[in-house]
Amino acid sequence: MREIFTMWRDTRMIMLVAVVAAVYAAVLLPFKLFTIIPGITSVRPANVFPVIFSIMFGPAAAWGAAIGNLIGDIFGGTLGPGSIFGFLGNFFFGFVGYKLWGNLGPLSSGDEPDMRSGMQIVEYLAIAVASSAVCAAIIAWGVDLLGLVPFTVLGPTIMINNTLAAAVLGPPLLYLTYPRIKEMGLLYPEVMESGDLSAFGFAQPTVAGFGFLVVSLVWLALGTYALPPGSTGQMVLGAVGFVLMVVFGVIGSQGLPAVMDRTGIH
Amino acid sequence: MSTSPSLYVDRDTAIHRLTPRAKLALVSGLFVASYVFEHPLAVAVPLVTSFVALVWVGGWANFRRLRVIVVALFVVGLVVWPLFTPPGGPVVLSTPVLDVTRQQFLVALGRSERIAAFIVGGLLFVTTTSNEEIVSGLRSLGVPYAFCFAVGTALRLFPTLLGATGTVKQAQQARGHDLDAGSPVERIRNYVPLLIPVFMTAIRNVQTQSMALEARGFDTRGERTFYGQRTFGAADWVVAAFGLALVVGSVVLRYVVGVGTV
Numbered sequence: 001m002r003e004i005f006t007m008w009r010d011t012r013m014i015m016l017v018a019v020v021a022a023v024y025a026a027v028l029l030p031f032k033l034f035t036i037i038p039g040i041t042s043v044r045p046a047n048v049f050p051v052i053f054s055i056m057f058g059p060a061a062a063w064g065a066a067i068g069n070l071i072g073d074i075f076g077g078t079l080g081p082g083s084i085f086g087f088l089g090n091f092f093f094g095f096v097g098y099k100l101w102g103n104l105g106p107l108s109s110g111d112e113p114d115m116r117s118g119m120q121i122v123e124y125l126a127i128a129v130a131s132s133a134v135c136a137a138i139i140a141w142g143v144d145l146l147g148l149v150p151f152t153v154l155g156p157t158i159m160i161n162n163t164l165a166a167a168v169l170g171p172p173l174l175y176l177t178y179p180r181i182k183e184m185g186l187l188y189p190e191v192m193e194s195g196d197l198s199a200f201g202f203a204q205p206t207v208a209g210f211g212f213l214v215v216s217l218v219w220l221a222l223g224t225y226a227l228p229p230g231s232t233g234q235m236v237l238g239a240v241g242f243v244l245m246v247v248f249g250v251i252g253s254q255g256l257p258a259v260m261d262r263t264g265i266h
Numbered sequence: 267m268s269t270s271p272s273l274y275v276d277r278d279t280a281i282h283r284l285t286p287r288a289k290l291a292l293v294s295g296l297f298v299a300s301y302v303f304e305h306p307l308a309v310a311v312p313l314v315t316s317f318v319a320l321v322w323v324g325g326w327a328n329f330r331r332l333r334v335i336v337v338a339l340f341v342v343g344l345v346v347w348p349l350f351t352p353p354g355g356p357v358v359l360s361t362p363v364l365d366v367t368r369q370q371f372l373v374a375l376g377r378s379e380r381i382a383a384f385i386v387g388g389l390l391f392v393t394t395t396s397n398e399e400i401v402s403g404l405r406s407l408g409v410p411y412a413f414c415f416a417v418g419t420a421l422r423l424f425p426t427l428l429g430a431t432g433t434v435k436q437a438q439q440a441r442g443h444d445l446d447a448g449s450p451v452e453r454i455r456n457y458v459p460l461l462i463p464v465f466m467t468a469i470r471n472v473q474t475q476s477m478a479l480e481a482r483g484f485d486t487r488g489e490r491t492f493y494g495q496r497t498f499g500a501a502d503w504v505v506a507a508f509g510l511a512l513v514v515g516s517v518v519l520r521y522v523v524g525v526g527t528v
Contacts, residue, residue, distance in 0.1 A: 008412040012476040017416040022423035045457040077332040079388035168454040
């Protein structure tokens with residue numbers, strides 16, 4: 001998890017944060033496919049960006065997605081206490097992808113994410129589901145805590161919204177852009193120093209990978225079907241879920257540098 | 267697409283003249299007051315106060331721009347919350363799906379007002395605070411400079427990319443690209459030819475912009491100054507104290523005196 005902080009030492013990573021944020025916000029606001037709940041959530045094609053940017057730009061995508069969502073709130077006129085949870089949720093939306101790629105055990109393709117094989121698409125889809133679930137659970141928990149919209153309503157809608165856009169648009173976008181980004185030398189394992197990317201000695205990348213996937217889905221299911229909105233149980237479930245996400249972030253590590261090392265590219 | 271996506275209104279009102287920290291303290295007080303109370307009459311106080319202040323600082327046009335969202339959220343709150351609130355008191359509305367009791371209606375109305383109060387409070391802040399002030403305000407709150415720089419750069423890049431997004435959309439449509447054609451999945455896929463040019467145009471500049479920054483001695487570790495940075499004056503202290511008093515007063519009224527419950 002140290003890369004989340006060490007990335008701020010590199011000018012190119014800082015610029016990537018700014019560009020990711022601006023692109024995310026610029027596509028988020030004008031393009032809306034279907035409205036799920038009027039004024040609350042719609043299927044937006046921009047929701048593919050945190051996931052694919054995460055796989056390519058690593059921690060810059062996590063910060064970029066968080067800032068991009070905040071800019072969307074500022075320019076969209078919806079800045080408020082809910083923006084704190086929007087920031088956190090979108091941070092994890094852009095955080096999970098690079099932690100999971102290459103770290104999903106039997107689901108991992110062992111390849112770079114250029115979407116040239118069926119196994120890569122399976123791995124990508126698992127990441128899209130996990131990223132969307134983490135984001136949905138955090139935002140729905142926060143908005144429920146604020147007493148604005150019940151978890152039961154918002155959790156599944158954000159999950160559907162994010163998963164649809166990320167799953168449908170992600171593979172073709174990665175297929176077309178990954179080779180070009182790699183050619184530009186902007187993949188995070190190439191931009192960041194290897195020391196800044198090193199994991200902790202106690203890292204358990206596969207445990208963390210499956211932890212993100214399973215815990216986020218369980219959190220979403222329990223929050224939606226088992227606990228009433230605004231209840232103490234909902235509050236505790238969210239707190240436990242959030243702490244677990246941070247723990248998985250700490251014990252996880254990024255898989256793409258290892259994949260690139262194995263293939264002799266890095 | 268509007269030429270300026272910013273909601274900032276350049277006026278010289280007392281709220282505009284405050285530092286971003288003081289404005290943040292003020293809207294935080296309004297947010298807390300909107301949050302702690304349940305009863306619609308109590309939540310109406312911060313809502314109306316925020317709305318009057320918004321109109322006074324010249325934010326009526328911004329509110330009109332967002333009225334559909336505010337109304338939609340208000341209605342969704344009114345419809346959804348009775349389903350998750352225990353019944354109590356007489357039935358005030360009978361529908362084929364649910365009999366809405368007085369308690370359910372009051373809770374739903376209070377929650378809807380809270381949503382509106384949050385939006386109007388946030389709108390008050392962005393109407394009176396420019397992007398540059400938001401960034402310098404973040405720095406004055408102790409947020410690291412590198413983060414503030416990224417936010418500031420993103421805020422500057424955003425209108426350019428928004429314009430580029432509109433241009434790409436028009437260019438593809440002029441070539442016969444129909445975004446609304448096909449099944450729902452096909453409609454999502456239709457966005458691929460739009461997203462790639464926007465994304466690649468922005469990313470292509472990262473290398474050159476980074477080199478330009480480093481050539482000018484860009485360093486995130488040193489202490490930086492901001493053009494137009496304001497000192498925290500007497501008016502700011504008064505407003506910050508008022509914001510704090512709003513927070514404390516609301517909490518005491520709600521949890522000690524018991525005002526604003528349903």
